[in-house]
Amino acid sequence: MTRKTEPAGKKTAWAGILTAALPGAALVVAGVLIAKPYILKALDLVLKMVVRR
Amino acid sequence: MSTTARKTSPGVLARGFAWAVAALLALTLMLAAFGGVALWALNSKSLREKVATDDALIRKETEWAGQRIRELGAVYGFDPAPVMVILDREMLEKQNLAGLDWLAAMLNSMKPGGNPEVDEGEIEEKLSMVLRFPDIKDQDELQKVYGEAASKISGVIQNATFSIRHQITDKGLEKAREMADVRSFLDLIKKIPLILGICAAFAAGLIVLLIAGNPKQALKYLGCAAGGAALLMAVTVVMVRSVGIMAAVEAANSRLAVLISALESHLLVVLGIVAGVLLLVYVVFLILYTRKGKVPAGTAEA
Numbered sequence: 001m002t003r004k005t006e007p008a009g010k011k012t013a014w015a016g017i018l019t020a021a022l023p024g025a026a027l028v029v030a031g032v033l034i035a036k037p038y039i040l041k042a043l044d045l046v047l048k049m050v051v052r053r
Numbered sequence: 054m055s056t057t058a059r060k061t062s063p064g065v066l067a068r069g070f071a072w073a074v075a076a077l078l079a080l081t082l083m084l085a086a087f088g089g090v091a092l093w094a095l096n097s098k099s100l101r102e103k104v105a106t107d108d109a110l111i112r113k114e115t116e117w118a119g120q121r122i123r124e125l126g127a128v129y130g131f132d133p134a135p136v137m138v139i140l141d142r143e144m145l146e147k148q149n150l151a152g153l154d155w156l157a158a159m160l161n162s163m164k165p166g167g168n169p170e171v172d173e174g175e176i177e178e179k180l181s182m183v184l185r186f187p188d189i190k191d192q193d194e195l196q197k198v199y200g201e202a203a204s205k206i207s208g209v210i211q212n213a214t215f216s217i218r219h220q221i222t223d224k225g226l227e228k229a230r231e232m233a234d235v236r237s238f239l240d241l242i243k244k245i246p247l248i249l250g251i252c253a254a255f256a257a258g259l260i261v262l263l264i265a266g267n268p269k270q271a272l273k274y275l276g277c278a279a280g281g282a283a284l285l286m287a288v289t290v291v292m293v294r295s296v297g298i299m300a301a302v303e304a305a306n307s308r309l310a311v312l313i314s315a316l317e318s319h320l321l322v323v324l325g326i327v328a329g330v331l332l333l334v335y336v337v338f339l340i341l342y343t344r345k346g347k348v349p350a351g352t353a354e355a
Contacts, residue, residue, distance in 0.1 A: 012273065016339075017284060019076065019277065020280065021076075021280070021282075036296050043298060047305035051217060051305050051306045
């Protein structure tokens with residue numbers, strides 16, 4: 001039984017970093033976009049209560 | 054048809070799992086990096102000193118307090134020009150640092166902190182030398198107006214350098230401490246970067262195991278996870294900045310916005326260094342991985 005080696009190089013380097021980062025990046029982007037209105041509302045409330053003008 | 058099956062080593066499933074764990078490792082490393090930097094920022098006296106002495110912050114505070122003192126001058130009938138000397142840089146820096154120390158202590162202990170520790174006597178002493186009311190001749194009235202104006206000016210300086218209504222935060226913290234075990238929660242929060250670090254080490258070990266126990270081949274996955282974490286840090290910073298937090302703070306209090314902006318610029322430098330280290334790990338690991346003649350024949354992925 002022979003085993004084939006996986007070709008790599010610069011392509012693997014770029015594909016690798018993107019493969020490792022993309023799921024997390026998608027999670028961060030989606031999380032921030034979904035939470036944005038809530039973050040701003042909560043911030044507005046906190047600023048009104050706690051911060052002097 | 055040949056009876057010999059051509060397979061890659063490690064197998065497709067193992068490599069798929071290794072990439073999935075690498076993605077998880079990148080996310081964990083990114084969270085650990087942000088948590089670690091936040092924890093460092095909370096305990097760094099040098100960072101607080103840098104922010105407290107920031108040029109843009111001092112300029113903004115001087116400008117704001119100067120405007121309020123001119124308005125008070127018009128109301129109480131004193132010449133605001135000599136009073137402006139009390140807005141000296143050293144005093145404002147001291148007040149800024151006291152406010153930031155108060156904030157760090159409050160966030161570190163979650164205990165009601167009262168007023169920031171500032172030397173009010175210094176302001177009063179300086180005011181006694183420059184605050185004059187040329188139009189008021191009656192001594193009783195002079196004393197009364199002097200007391201009121203001095204108290205207002207002192208308040209303006211405190212307001213310029215410390216934007217938080219500490220009575221409200223103190224009450225909130227008291228309530229929170231009554232309702233929950235804040236101390237245990239805080240201890241756990243402080244341990245989160247360490248916990249994430251342990252999870253990252255576990256994920257790295259898992260990748261090595263998935264790649265048939267050959268650490269050299271695992272370098273590709275580990276390096277890409279480190280590089281991915283740096284990329285994720287950049288994406289997170291861009292996304293958080295796009296929320297519009299600074300615009301909301303600017304609308305509420307322009308001095309606080311300048312203070313946060315100064316803090317942010319210092320934190321971005323530290324985050325940049327951490328991301329740089331992660332990218333260096335990525336480059337070094339990939340160089341080690343692609344070096345010829347080191348991977349056993351038949352198992353190389355290079």
